[in-house]
Amino acid sequence: MKKLLRTKAGQKVLSAALSLNAKRYTSKKQSNEGGSMADLNAIFTAMGDRFNAQAAGSLEAVFQYQIEDGEPWFVAISEGVCQIAQGEHDDPSVTLTMASDTLEEVMNGETDGMQAFMTGRIKADGDIMLATRLTSIFPVA
Template sequence: MSDLNALFTQMQNNFDSGAAAGLDAVFQYQITDGEPYYVAVADGECNVAQGEHDDPSVTLHMDADTLAEVMSGETDGMQAFMMGRIKADGDIMLATRLASVFPVA
């Protein structure tokens, strides 16, 4: 299994504040074989924390390997969603912005 902390640190490092302009959202990650994490984006800033947010904008359900593949660019997030490897609850349209806000290095 992937090191979730390293994956979310990489996500924070890849954060594109320009692409996130005007975005105020909380992305909750429910990792089926690991700990939950959330990524809060507001005012061009990105904060990552382990745990569950009280009021996420969108919740993404996936396993750690799927997250690692999407983060590395090996798998396209939208394709993984269409294949049922990622499930989403809440504002699903927000999830479509993840690729531009957190581009693959």
């Protein structure tokens, strides 16, 4: 599957699938050993729906999301196309580590991503400056 996602055909299939699922993101919680965990599939689907290709421009980058209480996901941007998949990318540009609730709050606009980074709720490794472009590439609805 990872090889398919790196092909033009795979990117088109994923883009079409994300476009078909254009419903608005609503917060869904799942029980996680007495706590709660944001619905990562819904969060990343919403992220794909919000992708602004014009803001991405000629950016070539992979954002790896290490979710402390969930599965890893990555967002790869190349030639104005965004591909999002569950799993770990072989060569991420930047890795962002956080709890699912933090990701949900940032994606909903409840928490500023930079503030979450400065307070230690988000940790970044790699090309940290790329992370500052996320708000323009995936604007809050």
